Structure formats: structure tokens, C-alpha cells
Amino acid sequence: MPSLGVKFLLVSMLVHLSLIILAVHAEEELKKFNLPQTLMNQFYTAIIESILTASITIWFGSPTSQERTKLQRIIRTAERIIGCNLPSLQQIYNSLFDFNQLPPEVIQTPGPSESIVLTGRARCRRREWKQHWGKHGGLRAKLRLNPHRTALPSVFLANVHSLPGKLDELKIWTLTQRRLMDCNLMFFTETWLNSDVANGVVELEDRALFRADSSVAATGKTRGGGNCVYVNKAWCMDSVVMVTHCSADLEFLIIKCRPFYLPREFNCVFAGIVYVPPDANANTAMEVLCAAISKLQTDQPNRAFIVAGDFNHSDLRSGLPKFFQNVSCTTRGHRTLDKVYTNVANAYKATLLPHLGQSDHLYLFLLPKYTPVIRRVTPATRLNLQVVPQGWISSDVRRLPPTFWFLRSLKKVHLSPRILVNFYRCTIESILTNGISVWYGNCCAADRKAFQRVVKMAQRITGTQLPTIQDIYHKRCLGRARNIIKDISHPNHDLVIPGSYQHHFKGLRTQSQKKFQMRENLSCLAKSYMWRSKGEALNLKYTVSDGKPGGVSAMFWACVAAAGTDTLYKVDGILKKVELPQNDSA
Numbered sequence: 001m002p003s004l005g006v007k008f009l010l011v012s013m014l015v016h017l018s019l020i021i022l023a024v025h026a027e028e029e030l031k032k033f034n035l036p037q038t039l040m041n042q043f044y045t046a047i048i049e050s051i052l053t054a055s056i057t058i059w060f061g062s063p064t065s066q067e068r069t070k071l072q073r074i075i076r077t078a079e080r081i082i083g084c085n086l087p088s089l090q091q092i093y094n095s096l097f098d099f100n101q102l103p104p105e106v107i108q109t110p111g112p113s114e115s116i117v118l119t120g121r122a123r124c125r126r127r128e129w130k131q132h133w134g135k136h137g138g139l140r141a142k143l144r145l146n147p148h149r150t151a152l153p154s155v156f157l158a159n160v161h162s163l164p165g166k167l168d169e170l171k172i173w174t175l176t177q178r179r180l181m182d183c184n185l186m187f188f189t190e191t192w193l194n195s196d197v198a199n200g201v202v203e204l205e206d207r208a209l210f211r212a213d214s215s216v217a218a219t220g221k222t223r224g225g226g227n228c229v230y231v232n233k234a235w236c237m238d239s240v241v242m243v244t245h246c247s248a249d250l251e252f253l254i255i256k257c258r259p260f261y262l263p264r265e266f267n268c269v270f271a272g273i274v275y276v277p278p279d280a281n282a283n284t285a286m287e288v289l290c291a292a293i294s295k296l297q298t299d300q301p302n303r304a305f306i307v308a309g310d311f312n313h314s315d316l317r318s319g320l321p322k323f324f325q326n327v328s329c330t331t332r333g334h335r336t337l338d339k340v341y342t343n344v345a346n347a348y349k350a351t352l353l354p355h356l357g358q359s360d361h362l363y364l365f366l367l368p369k370y371t372p373v374i375r376r377v378t379p380a381t382r383l384n385l386q387v388v389p390q391g392w393i394s395s396d397v398r399r400l401p402p403t404f405w406f407l408r409s410l411k412k413v414h415l416s417p418r419i420l421v422n423f424y425r426c427t428i429e430s431i432l433t434n435g436i437s438v439w440y441g442n443c444c445a446a447d448r449k450a451f452q453r454v455v456k457m458a459q460r461i462t463g464t465q466l467p468t469i470q471d472i473y474h475k476r477c478l479g480r481a482r483n484i485i486k487d488i489s490h491p492n493h494d495l496v497i498p499g500s501y502q503h504h505f506k507g508l509r510t511q512s513q514k515k516f517q518m519r520e521n522l523s524c525l526a527k528s529y530m531w532r533s534k535g536e537a538l539n540l541k542y543t544v545s546d547g548k549p550g551g552v553s554a555m556f557w558a559c560v561a562a563a564g565t566d567t568l569y570k571v572d573g574i575l576k577k578v579e580l581p582q583n584d585s586a
Helices: 004-015 017-031 037-052 065-082 089-096 122-126 138-145 164-176 282-299 392-399 401-412 417-432 436-442 445-462 469-486
Strands: 155-159 185-189 207-212 227-232 239-246 251-257 269-275 304-310 338-342 348-353 363-368 507-515 525-532 569-571 582-584
Touching: 037 065, 065 089, 155 304, 155 338, 185 269, 185 304, 207 239, 207 251, 227 251, 227 269, 239 282, 251 282, 269 282, 282 304, 338 348, 338 363, 401 417, 401 445, 417 445, 436 469, 445 469
Parallel strands: 155 185, 269 304
Antiparallel strands: 155 363, 185 227, 207 227, 239 251, 251 269, 304 338, 348 363, 507 525, 569 582
16 A cells, blocks of 8 residues: 555646646647757657656656556557657656665575565465464554653664755655654755755654754855754654854754653753764764753753764764764765764664665664663562570570669769669660560560569669560550550551450450351351450440351260169259259159
């Protein structure tokens, strides 16, 4: 199927047929004046053939046979009027598309082991290769899905050798090729623009233009040089020019872009286009360029820098060794003249494109492959396990008696008991009860006595009553329970229920079991717990009557004796040692 740009060219060509027919009628009128055949042939070439063959290398492969016949009919009419043979459209197309004159970098011929399949559906052709399901889509697939939300902008770099002469073909590229249609930054060197060329002549749709024309007074050249940058408005709407420079050795333009999306490690993007003439002094050019970039890096750190252009024999890394070069392929002959530098490693993957018109430089399209830091660093899960040997409590208790030396020294100075208690709580008790709500419940009786001996020793020194370890443990647990009750968002908020008294909480004393009989699964059991404080009576609302699942069955207790049983009594109540109420039964 022809693309949108080719269809547009075909429609415009058919619309211009009326103009071509008028030109043929004008040629018939000129024939009446008996003009020479050479002059008539020049009139045909300049007017009729120029309209017929406009951009023929692009649209000639798409029209149908009926459309080609309609165009060829005009050439035959011109042949009858002039009286000589004229080249057909096929011959003109072949002459313009001479493969023998193309550079070897553009011509790609298949090897002896390669085969080109031209039949069948695209899906069938893809099945000839092994498909790897579950793999990543790759850089091109990611760029196609989100062309304007990449970590770094996609870049197109070209040395055009006069931009106005290739603007029509460039517009067709931006309409027909997806990668250029969604390209975020387009750099062009040697634009050959001057003050006589207005911005409206070289503007592209939905792109902001920034240009730095070459000055005759600064360079001493009337032709050549000049840089320009196109910024896609779908990627960035806030762009300003920061630095421009034009001299005989160097021409560059640096703009500042604040796109709609950037990784957290970058605040903005500095995009620079550079042109170093072949006869320039490389050392002088790099000194000026590195000084400008270093000043921007010092004034505004944490920025992404993209410096692209035609560097010829110079190298930016000679002055900025922390920058990275992203182009490894040759762009002219066997040399890499067009380069792209960034201040981040592994930023781009370069792809070669054919040149526009008669330009001698191959063009570059750079796919962003930089991974943001937030996606590159995987969250680390660290689990620290500490094996505590047996007797660790006894060993820690042995280290505490030297601390009592300071407490006894303060006692000898006749300090008040209040100061001694504060010293004890800050130095001894804080260490002794660190995390007590976690480990005290698993301590054995010997360990608890060892801790309590430390408290009693402190009581004898200070001469005051100190809280026991058990009291401190209860106080810490109650404080934790109060905090859980106050915090509604705590996951254990519903598990702690305040008791009937102000300073008591229900503890785990009894357990009630609920049994739910399901139709399909009779063994489904669920447990619920009732909290009550010590000495509190059992509340019937926390109990549920239940029966064993698995059918209607009952359990009977009986007493069997060899000589038979005497009178039986029914007991209503609870078996106790005291006298029970009795009811006679038959």
C-alpha cells in the first residue's frame, strides 16, 4: 500500500494535468510560427517534462497502469507536435535512479546465502524466523509506543549542504517515515542560510526552528557553514537559545529544552549543534567549545548534554574527557566525521540513513537506549539474621555491675536520691529493658531472677523503691496497646479491645471454638478468641453453642455395675464439692 505522502504526490500530479494540457496547447500555438525543433524541445523540457517528473523517484513505483498510461499519453502528444522521439517516463526514472553512480555505503546487495521472499503475507514471512515470546520489544518498539516520553530525545543528524535545496525532500521524509515523523531533535549542519532567507521558507510543521547562520564578517566566506535545530513541539514547548558562536574555526548553537517528560536525574536538556570547517584549527575550536559547555555545566548541574554535528578532524573528548561518543559507524567514506557526544554513558544507538540529494554525508538517526536510574537500580532486600547463643542474658547481666561503680561514686558525694534514680534509669535501666516487650516473654525463670537481682542492687544503693522488671514489661505492653487503639490505620487495631475498667485490658485467657457446618465441606473450622482480664467472669455473649459436624449424633455417659443399679437421679447444675440440687426421676 502506498504511504500517505506518495498518495498526496499522485493526487497533486493528477490535479496538475490540466496545467500540463494547457502547456501542450501553448506548444501547438508555437508550432504555427515555424519555430526550430530544438527550441520546441527546450520548451517541452522546461515546462511540461519538469512538471511531469517532479519527485518521480518517490511516486513512480506506486501509480497504477491506468495512471501511467494517462501520463504517457501527454508525452506522445508532445512527440506529434514537435516531430521527434521523447524519453518515456520509465526511461526518465531509470536515468535518475542510476545504481552505478550510488556510493557503496548505500548499496546493500544480498549475500549468496540470503534469500528475499516477495510473496505471501507479512505474518507468514515473519514465521520463517524463530519467534521468542516473552522477550522485550527492543528500542524501536519502545520508541514506537512512546516516541515523546523517552529518557532522552531521539536525534536526527545530517550535513545537508544547502538546506533550502533539500527542503522538499525533507518534508516528504517527515510525512512518510515514522522515525522522522516522531523525531524529537533534528540537527542540520552546513545549511548555507543567511539573512536573506526568512524563517518561513525553512520551517517544518509542528516543529520549532532555531538557526545560527554563518556570518561573512566572522568567517570570511560567502558560502558554506550555518547550523539549525528543529525541536518537536509534541516533545517540548519550552526552548530558548543559550549560546551562539561564529568564527573561522568554529560555529555552534546551544539551546535549552524543558520537555514534558524527563527522568528525575535530569532537570532539562542542553542540545548543541557544532560545525568545524575542514581547514579550521582543531585545538582553538575545541578550547572555545569546551569553555562554553563547562560554564553551562558549572552554572546548571544535573543537566543532560547532547552535542552533535560535523566535527571533521576534531574531538570533543580532548577537552571534556567525561563525555561519551555515541557514533561508531562511518559517515563519509571510511571516516566518522559526524559525531554525537553526551555526558551520560550508553545513551544512544546510531543507525545510518541515506543522504538527501547530492549530499556526500550519510545521515544518522539515534535511538535512545539510556535507562533511568529509578528503573536501573533494583530494590535491595536485606535480611540480617543474628544467632544468639545460650546464656546471653547472663553474660549481659555480668557486664552491668561495673556500671554500679559510678552509681556508688555519686552516692558517696551525697547526691539526692532523685538524681541517683535518674542516673540509674538513664544508664542501667535503659540498657536492661531495651526491647523488653519482644524478648521478656520468652525468658526463663533463672534469667528473670538475674535481671531482678540487678534492680535490687540498685535499690540498695539509691535507697528508694524501683519498679521491677515485670512491672516495666507490663507498662511497655500496655503503652503499645494504647498506641494501637489510638491508631485506626494500624493493622492490629481491631485485635486490641479495651476492658471494662479504665486501666485494664482484656488478656488472652480463654478460647472459644466455633464450628461452621457447610453443605459441601463439613470439616471447615474457624477459631475466635475472647479477651478478658484476670478474675473477670465469663460473659455469655462471647460463647457460641456448637456441635460436632458430620451428622446427627449424641454422646451418652453410663454407669454399669455387676449387681445392677440403684435409683437414678437427674442432676441440673454444675458438679461441685458442695451439695447439688437433686430431682428424682424414674
